[in-house]
Amino acid sequence: MIQIRLGDLAEILNGKLIGNPEDVVTGSVETDSRLVGAGSLFFAKPGEQTDGHKFVGSALENGSIAAVVEHEVQEQINQIVVNDSVEALGVLATWLIKELKAKGKLRVVGITGSNGKTTTKNMLREILSKVGPTIAPIESFNNRVGAPISILRSDLDTEFLVVEMGAEGIGSIEYLAKMADPDVGVILKVGLAHVGEFGGIENTAKIKGELATALRPDAKLVLNGDDSYVRAMSKTTSAEVTWFGTADEANYRASDIG
Structure with missing residues (x-):
C-alpha cells in the first residue's frame, strides 16, 4: 500500500x-x-x-x-x-492499481481456472521475482476479499503483481478483472469444480471466460489449447491470444509427458 x-x-x-x-x-x-x-x-x-x-x-x-x-x-x-466495507475494499484496490500504473512500473497478471491457479501463481512468483519486485501472496487469496488484499500489498516499487481469481458465481471474475486490470490474463482449465453450485459446466466456462472478455485490447491472453471450453474463449476477447498445450499448433508446447 x-x-x-x-x-x-x-x-x-x-x-x-x-x-x-x-x-x-x-x-x-x-x-x-x-x-x-x-x-x-x-x-x-x-x-x-x-x-x-x-x-x-x-x-x-x-x-x-x-x-x-x-x-x-x-x-x-x-x-x-x-x-459496504467489502465493496469499499474493492474500490480501494481499484484505485491503487490505477495509481501504481500511472506513477510506477506495475504490470498485472490475472489467473483463473478450475485447477492450477495457486501452482501457476507460485511458479510465476519464482520467475518474476528474479526480474523485479513481485507481489504474489503464498496464500490462496482469490475472492472478492482476498484478491484486493493481495493487490493492496503492492506499492510504488512493485513491478509485477500476480492476482489469483477464484469464481463465486456469474460476474465474480469480471468484478476481479475490472479491479485488477490485468496486462496478461491466464485461463488454465474449465473443470467440474463448482459445477453443481454454478448450474453446469457451461456456466462455469462462462464465469471463467469473464477474464477473457474483460481484458483490454492491448493486453495478452494465455489460453490452454487442450481444453475445448478454454479454446472457445479466444472468440470472446479483444486481447492478443497465446496458446499453450500439447498440440502442435500451441505457441508453447509440452511433449514427452510421462
Whole structure:
C-alpha cells in the first residue's frame, strides 16, 4: 500500500470520516485484526461466523491508524463509515492499481481456472521475482476479499503483481478483472469444480471466460489449447491470444509427458 491521508481515503471510498483527515495510513491493509501493525488500515467486515466490527478495539491496540466500518463504533479510533466495507475494499484496490500504473512500473497478471491457479501463481512468483519486485501472496487469496488484499500489498516499487481469481458465481471474475486490470490474463482449465453450485459446466466456462472478455485490447491472453471450453474463449476477447498445450499448433508446447 502507498501512504495516504485519511481525508483523501474517505473521498476515494465515498465514506464519512470521523476523525483527523490529516492522519496518514503508513502500514498494511487488513481484514484480520491479528495482522494489524503500526499505521495499518483495518476493514471491519461482517462475516458468516463473526463480525469484524467486534475487533476494531483489537486493531486499535495493535496499532491501526483507522478502521473502515459500516456503522460508527465506540472505540476511539479514526473511522471511515461506508455502506459496504467489502465493496469499499474493492474500490480501494481499484484505485491503487490505477495509481501504481500511472506513477510506477506495475504490470498485472490475472489467473483463473478450475485447477492450477495457486501452482501457476507460485511458479510465476519464482520467475518474476528474479526480474523485479513481485507481489504474489503464498496464500490462496482469490475472492472478492482476498484478491484486493493481495493487490493492496503492492506499492510504488512493485513491478509485477500476480492476482489469483477464484469464481463465486456469474460476474465474480469480471468484478476481479475490472479491479485488477490485468496486462496478461491466464485461463488454465474449465473443470467440474463448482459445477453443481454454478448450474453446469457451461456456466462455469462462462464465469471463467469473464477474464477473457474483460481484458483490454492491448493486453495478452494465455489460453490452454487442450481444453475445448478454454479454446472457445479466444472468440470472446479483444486481447492478443497465446496458446499453450500439447498440440502442435500451441505457441508453447509440452511433449514427452510421462
